Amino acid sequence: MNRKVLILGGSGFIGRRLAHRLLAGGVLQPVVASRHAGLRLDIRDAAAIASALRGMDAVVNAVAGSERAIAQGAQALAQAVQALAQGARGAHGPRVIHISSMAVLGEREGRLDETAAPGPTRAWYARAKQQAEAHMAGLARAGTPVTVLRPGCVWGPGSTLWVSRVARWLQDGRLGDLGEHGDGWTNGVHVDDVCQAIEALLAAPSWPPGMGLFHLATPDSPRWNTYFRDMALALGATPLRRIAPLRLRLDAWLAGPPLHVAGRLLARGADGVALPPPLSPGLLRLFARQQQLVSERATSQLGLRWTPYTTALHQGLAALDQGICRDSRSALARNSGLPIT
């Protein structure tokens, strides 16, 4: 194990999974950096990142969190890599894999491949991801090998966002069959397939010049209504409810904000208080959005073997049964096997 990979945001859903897989693979040595575990660093601090990057062959940016963490983190990463490259005089610094999101495409609808430009958006998350991509593009222009991955909804075992949270909504009768308001595409992708794409990139001896860009959504990933229905039937949250649009909007606009605030307040205090997760207007827009990622490039160039949708669904639900879906922080605390350099 001589080649090292720094994983920024290593305590997140993707970062954690990637670290485990790399460790199990035994070819690349993952070094995890996050605010909470592993190499603790402030991902907005370019100097700190630069020092963490020394000796690394590659860096995977899986930082999630706030708007500032995402956008400024990417900026700091770009600065750090560039500084290293300049210091190395000619030889470039580590290769960069940046995990972006379909959110970058904003409100754009239709079948979208990698030639689609970022779209207009009202969501802070999408704006932050757009800014982060822009920093990566700048880095690529300066000569660093950069690849950006744009996954859809990343699910599979352990997904809080798209498995346990959705399961709760279904069990509470807040989601169900949404009619035309749930007609959007999930663009779901198994977390292992995202890791597979990263591993394929890390294993490639060289990358073509310029910024690489790949959409990641399982080709058979369904529309939201189908996902909700399949999950409700599997959970026994039946009969599946048809949710009227007015009810959905009330839930998101009226119940959403107080739940959000209460959730934040409680998160500072005792662990284990389970408030109903809030629905947000942004989520409602996502459920209705007819935005379908086309991932043929990942299939052909990265040789991805996609995990079928139903496998992802059932693995996610099986993990839910075993209580694996917890807050990523406490999950990480239990995982003591992670390497800390």
Place this chain on the structure above:
Amino acid sequence: MIEDGSHWPAGTTLRADLCVVGAGPAGIALALSAAARGRQVLLLEAGRAPLDPFAQSLYEGEPANDDANEGLAEGLDEGAGRGSLHATHAPPHRFRMRGLGGSSIRWGGRCMPLDPIDFEPRAWVAHGGWPIGPEDLAPYYAAASEWAEAGHRGAPDYDSPTALPHAPPLIAGFNSEVLLTRSLERFSCPTDFGRRYRRRMQVEDNLRVITGLACTGIRLAPSGRRVASLALATPQGRRLSVRAGEVVLATGGLETARLLLASDDVAPRGVGNRHDVVGRFYMCHLAANLGALQLAGEPGDVRHGYEVAADGVYCRRRLTVAPAHQRHLRLLNAVARLHFPEIADPAHRSGVLSGLYLARRCISYEYGRRLQDTAPPSLAQRARHVANVARDWRDTAAFLSHWVRRRSLAARKFPSVILRNRANRFSLEVQAEQVPHPDSRITLAAGADALGQRRLRVDWRWQPQDIDSVRRTLEVMAGELARGGAGRLRFDADRLPQDLLRYGAYGGHHLGTARMGLDPRTSVVDAQCRVHEVDNLYIAGSAVFPTAGQANPTLTVLALALRLADHLASAPAAAAAPPRERSAA
């Protein structure tokens, strides 16, 4: 993309790889499916908005009702001598809606597949038998159920024991191998396809939907073997045209025949009509509330209303005669539902029914027809209805509240009025197949619509065999119910013709006018729904049904449309015209 073409200049020529005429459930499902598979599709809809008055007026026609019900008064024998009988048929602009979504703008949502026996040739059904079998449609029924939001693709289950594993049986303790109670009908929301799939149509790059242009003719190439173009007209009468590689008519059972017959410039008898089959074999269903059924046992042992399946879909059980016994007794297919007694007669003492009767003017034509067509009630009758409502106010209020919550305000609507069963007393709501007959037919009338296209003349007929089959079906039902000790069914066999035909043809089921078959001399389209005589013309919809079965047609219409989409998307496009330019010629 959805555009309004009603203001486009005369002479505009549209080009398309595949042109679908009519944006009802069949047209929308077919166009979106073919577009998703890479075909460049143009979908035309005459209505600019739901129930667009101008487009709707183009539907007006002439029911051949001048001698309607003639022979009925004298009874069945009189008619039997003539071979077939006229009867009332709703005016052709009723039960058909224009605008995106077509007639799904106002449908009831009842979905069930055809039964396997419907596809078989049956010795006792002249002109029966389909060139395809249930196995050809099975995968498309699954997809069709999903499109109609009546059940999911994995398992749209129309069989009670598996679909409703926890629901008690229709009649507790009743078991018969002859009279079955396990067959289900499932209910769509009811889904308005124009609203439900509007966004999909807007974002689909391979699809262009144009509203406000009526198709007024099919122009064949001089050889007669290909459609050269379609004639279109704006509401102001400006003429446009479409040149398309392939054309699908998804215009419903009446308008399909009208278009084919009216397009007689190259083929003198009309397109696809060399053997005079177009417009013939027109079928609807016979439907009526019949008889008095007194079930034994406790009201709690009877589940006459709706059950909710795990997927949230309302389902209802029906009584059917097992296929083996249909064969044995040479019956036409039919179903019966447990229904409430006759609504106009205040003797039922139900506040809910009296309330509905008093409010009948508030119900749309399509659903209130049977109430509105009855003789106006006498003052005394009206008073008795009011008295029913007053006496039964608790039930009436409970019903109203349920109706408002579960129907008016619900996104998935409670399908119909179900009354609390107090005394195990029901009538049977029968829906029955009629045998196809060449004399029951659509022709062109002398008059023309505002765009100059000749109007429809609907000459719907029934056969004595149709009535006789219902009579014998009821006899089987009565016998089996009595044998099993489940109850007693009484009906007046002599009054059956009047009862079954009082309101004429069951509205909205327009079947058989361009029937599917292997022999071009006795059918209009082949097993792939392609017009025998024209290489690039297809028909999607109920016009192709060779027989009617017992089922409401929409689910089968969708299944056939999806099957056709599959065929059109898989087969190499015959001659793909360059798509999408629009030019003024």
